[in-house]
Amino acid sequence: MPVHSVKISDSVPAVKCEARWNVPSPLHPGGPRPCPRMETLSKISYDAASLSLEKQERLIEEIRARTGLLLAASSLAVAFLGRAAVDSANTVLVSLALVAFAFSVGAAMYVLLPKSNLTFSLRGAGVYEGLYEFANDLDEVHRRLAYDLDAFWDANDVVVAQLLRWFKLSAIGVAAEIVLLTAAVSDTLL
Numbered sequence: 001m002p003v004h005s006v007k008i009s010d011s012v013p014a015v016k017c018e019a020r021w022n023v024p025s026p027l028h029p030g031g032p033r034p035c036p037r038m039e040t041l042s043k044i045s046y047d048a049a050s051l052s053l054e055k056q057e058r059l060i061e062e063i064r065a066r067t068g069l070l071l072a073a074s075s076l077a078v079a080f081l082g083r084a085a086v087d088s089a090n091t092v093l094v095s096l097a098l099v100a101f102a103f104s105v106g107a108a109m110y111v112l113l114p115k116s117n118l119t120f121s122l123r124g125a126g127v128y129e130g131l132y133e134f135a136n137d138l139d140e141v142h143r144r145l146a147y148d149l150d151a152f153w154d155a156n157d158v159v160v161a162q163l164l165r166w167f168k169l170s171a172i173g174v175a176a177e178i179v180l181l182t183a184a185v186s187d188t189l190l
Contacts, residue, residue: 042146118159
């Protein structure tokens, strides 16, 4: 999966606190409201890395859900066409259809089996212990977390690419199975 980069314009002007923020507010009766804190680069980077990891997790969930549909389609094809295909005289097409069925089911099972090398979150205690020395510097905390989350995304991306390949192979297997079973039942070659 390619990483999409965003070009940030250098011509964006810096935002300064406007005079309207220097009036008393109900939340700050003792004086003027504080100027709203602008998001720091490190916080924006952390949020982007966190969002990327969440999207990656949703992608895997979607791939697995669609793989379940492939398994169902493969099973239905065998259930509806299998008996008639076995009764036909064309054993070569039936044998090839069974190989395609076994291949599609095997590829789908690979996609559906849990993968221990996927990471989508940080342990709270680990974050606390690892970043305690930077407790007074939130920019540094966000920066370090952004790099950690990006490293998790990169490691996960290798597994996601494999899952996508096996998903595609399973889909090809289901399509081949259906075509071969249909050809065996109809006694015609494509």
